[in-house]
Amino acid sequence: MRKLFYFTAPWCQPCQVLGPIMDQVAGQIPVEKVNIDYEMDRARTVNVSSVPTVILVENGQEVRRFVGARSYEQVMQFING
Numbered sequence: 001m002r003k004l005f006y007f008t009a010p011w012c013q014p015c016q017v018l019g020p021i022m023d024q025v026a027g028q029i030p031v032e033k034v035n036i037d038y039e040m041d042r043a044r045t046v047n048v049s050s051v052p053t054v055i056l057v058e059n060g061q062e063v064r065r066f067v068g069a070r071s072y073e074q075v076m077q078f079i080n081g
Contacts, residue, residue, distance in 0.1 A: 003030045004079070005046070007053040009037050014069040015052045021072050022054070029079055054078070 006022050008015040022031050036043045036051055055065040056079060066078055
């Protein structure tokens, strides 16, 4: 199973740009939004040091990640790799 983890924070400007795009992407693949203000330990566990960070996971294993805002098309390209 493939899934995206979207690490974000409400004070992050690029996150505000990427948020609606990730909502669109959620129609194609499951997306779990992780607010680092409340789940910093979880972010540290997977070595997230900047937001937004998006991690693609398949069968429980990280496949790849990106940091920063991207367009819908770029996110879909990232997913389909």
